[in-house]
Amino acid sequence: MTDLLSPLHEQHVALGARFAEFGGWQMPLQYSGIVAEHRACRERVAVFDVSHLGKVRVSGPGAVAFLNTCLSNDLERVSAGKAQYTLACDDTGGVIDDLIAYRISDDEVFLIPNASNTATVAGKLAAAAPAGVTVANLHRDYAVIAVQGPYSDETLAALHLPVGHDYMSFANAVFATQQLTVCRTGYTGERGYELVVPVAAAALLWNEVLAAGREYDIVPAGLGARDTLRTEMGYPLHGHELSVDISPLEGSVAWAVGWKKEVFWGAAALKAERAGTAKRRLRGLVAVDKGIPRPGMQVLTADGAPLGVVTSGTFSPTLSKGIALALLDAPYPTSGRVGVQVRDQVLPFEIRDTPFVAPNVRQQ
DSSP: OOOOOOOTTHHHHTTEEEEEEEETTTEEEESOOHHHHHHHHSSSOOOEOTTTSSEEEEETHHHEEEEEEEESSSSGGGTTTTTEEEEEEEETTEEEEEEEEHHHHHHHHEEOGGGGHHHHHHHHHHOOOOOTEEEEOOTTHHHEEESSTTTTHHHHHTTTOOOOHHHHHEEEEETEEEEEEEEEEESSSSSSSEEEHHHHHHHHHHHHHHTTTTTOOEEOOOOOOOOHHHHHTTTTOOOTTTTBBOOOOTOEEEEEEGGOSSSSHHHHHHHHHHHHHEEEEEEEEEESSOOOOOOOEEETTTTSSSEEEEEEEETTTTTEEEEEEEETTOOOSSSSEEEEEEEEEEEEEEOOOOOSSSOOTTOO
């Protein structure tokens, strides 16, 4: 099967991007280098193409009420113009996908699922939807451009786009005769925005963002830097920290479950798990000295007994050390030293709380 291409693929080729497969899409992995792009996002501003993410519109009378019987979080916690992190779970409490829900009105919600899970999420919602509620898979109709970093506001303001609204809120604007959504969200831990734009205006918007950010030394950044940035924040990635085999409680996103709701997918299983003891918990690990952990590496106790497994691991450009997220078995220690089997060596790591780096997403 041929990988899908971003609507910005030609722009990435012209910028010398190196590509990799992400969720069935050929997407930029890096341009100038992962570490340089990571630091540009932390210190200045970077622009990412995340058009492989899904786009699903749920509309019709009572769309919010319907979704609230499906997705884990409580959409009634947010008003129109707000976005919410939420989960689609199965009957066992496993996570089919994690996604962002944009509440446009009581009768319209725009969802951003992960690339490889879009068709599954859209299909399950369509099968469950009552008469009058429509679920439209718009995966190829929109691009998503993320502008992230301390100078993201200045960059977008130069294009006369709305900035300064609250974290997890969104505003609409017109660019090149096309209506786009500017949402103050992101996956880097920095102040920033995600622009959901019709494909017809995507290339122009990408080029204009790069031009507007030139004053601030903007760089295009690939999904390699996006991964190191999100790992420093301890943000979960579906297929690593969350999956149909890893519940929200195990993956440390139980805060995205509306526990007071009576009905949502997986409610019975999740409430039963919450009433007992989760068999695993996600923890952060930081290398004591050398060593870069990778997914699948075994975590060991101080005396060499199996304790868990690394779900995400990388070199942290900010800390200049190896860091990891790991699922540790009960009683899952909250502090102390463990070993990680890195090739033929067991290297020492400290258990740490996440995020590993102070977040700036809510900075005013």
